[in-house]
Amino acid sequence: MIIPHSRPMIDADDIEAVKEVLASGHIAQGERVREFETKFAGFVGTKYATAVSSGTSAIHLALKSLGVGRGDEVIMPSYVCSSPYMAALHAGALPRIVDISDSDFNIDVRATRRSITSNSKAIIVPHMFGCPADVDELLEFGVPLIEDCAHSIGAEYKGKKVGTLARVSVFSFYATKIMTTGEGGMILTNEPEIHDKLREMREYDGRSLDITRYNYKMTDMEAALGTSQLRKLPNFITRRRHLASLYSERLSQSKVVLPTTSSYKKPVYYRYIILADQMEALRTSLRNMGVMCERPVSVPLHTSFPPIECPKSNYVYQRALSIPLFPALTDDEANYVIESLTLSLKKFE
Numbered sequence: 623m624i625i626p627h628s629r630p631m632i633d634a635d636d637i638e639a640v641k642e643v644l645a646s647g648h649i650a651q652g653e654r655v656r657e658f659e660t661k662f663a664g665f666v667g668t669k670y671a672t673a674v675s676s677g678t679s680a681i682h683l684a685l686k687s688l689g690v691g692r693g694d695e696v697i698m699p700s701y702v703c704s705s706p707y708m709a710a711l712h713a714g715a716l717p718r719i720v721d722i723s724d725s726d727f728n729i730d731v732r733a734t735r736r737s738i739t740s741n742s743k744a745i746i747v748p749h750m751f752g753c754p755a756d757v758d759e760l761l762e763f764g765v766p767l768i769e770d771c772a773h774s775i776g777a778e779y780k781g782k783k784v785g786t787l788a789r790v791s792v793f794s795f796y797a798t799k800i801m802t803t804g805e806g807g808m809i810l811t812n813e814p815e816i817h818d819k820l821r822e823m824r825e826y827d828g829r830s831l832d833i834t835r836y837n838y839k840m841t842d843m844e845a846a847l848g849t850s851q852l853r854k855l856p857n858f859i860t861r862r863r864h865l866a867s868l869y870s871e872r873l874s875q876s877k878v879v880l881p882t883t884s885s886y887k888k889p890v891y892y893r894y895i896i897l898a899d900q901m902e903a904l905r906t907s908l909r910n911m912g913v914m915c916e917r918p919v920s921v922p923l924h925t926s927f928p929p930i931e932c933p934k935s936n937y938v939y940q941r942a943l944s945i946p947l948f949p950a951l952t953d954d955e956a957n958y959v960i961e962s963l964t965l966s967l968k969k970f971e
């Protein structure tokens with residue numbers, strides 16, 4: 623048995639939805655994009671939505687919509703992919719990297735407070751692996767937040783969906799995310815001024831030489847897939863939570879550290895992260911049994927130049943392993959993951 627680390631869940635409805643757009647003759651940004659924006663904003667619960675080409679272009683435009691530019695500082699956690707880092711640099715800003723918290727894999731509130739200066743213009747807050755960050759504490763600093771919900775569509779914080787908690791929020795629909803359009807992203811806000819700026823920057827104006835604009839549009843093919851996937855999103859999330867509870871139950875006696883959360887956070891388990899002292903050996907052993915696991919973050923941002931002290935991020939980086947969890951994973955496959963993991967850990971005793 624070979625169990626991949628991740629696999630998108632595409633069914634006949636998804637294929638039909640894309641086929642229809644292809645046959646219609648209108649494949650670039652049009653009605654299907656509008657429809658997807660409306661439905662997505664409806665699901666998360668904001669007034670406005672702007673669909674774009676990727677999560678990275680979403681962060682870039684979100685930063686620009688808040689007026690972030692040259693000389694400004696953008697705070698972000700170390701333990702995240704390079705996308706927010708790149709987006710801040712593309713906006714002309716300086717990324718300020720801070721450590722993560724003890725309790726989960728999210729940005730640390732106290733470290734954030736210490737890194738705020740008069741140049742801080744935004745804090746990018748990824749809800750890592752589907753678990754909400756401590757947004758209320760972060761909002762108290764008065765620096766605008768950008769919620770990065772690439773891992774966490776549908777997750778809840780104190781009874782509210784993530785993506786509704788800050789002035790702007792961004793999403794990614796890359797192939798292996800919670801739901802997919804192949805490549806794609808979304809920016810949500812309740813502020814009309816921000817929304818207008820985003821719409822303007824998303825496409826270039828053919829009649830002027832305005833260099834403050836980009837071509838970050840989504841296609842109608844992608845949007846049709848997005849709308850079709852959105853219909854199944856509640857089922858995807860239910861399935862992810864079921865698999866996570868199966869793992870947590872069956873691995874509770876093992877020697878690895880399992881994910882934890884607070885009662886007021888409802889994660890969607892984009893990833894199931896375990897911490898193990900012999901992570902690399904464990905990963906190899908699992909691979910030999912056909913269970914593909916990954917390091918959830920391959921280059922933590924504090925290793926950028928010049929390197930920054932982030933002991934917690936470093937600790938997690940050396941031990942974290944993401945085990946297969948995706949809606950298409952069957953219970954039998956999940957049980958095989960559990961058995962392989964248990965057998966592998968026995969070898970190290």
Ligand SMILES: *Cc1c(COP(=O)(O)O)cnc(C)c1O
Pocket residue numbers: 676677678679702703705706748770772773794795796805806807
């Ligand atoms: C995937 C991801 C992004 C970037 O999204 P792309 O669509 O790949 O550009 C940004 N932030 C986080 C936390 C992500 O997981």
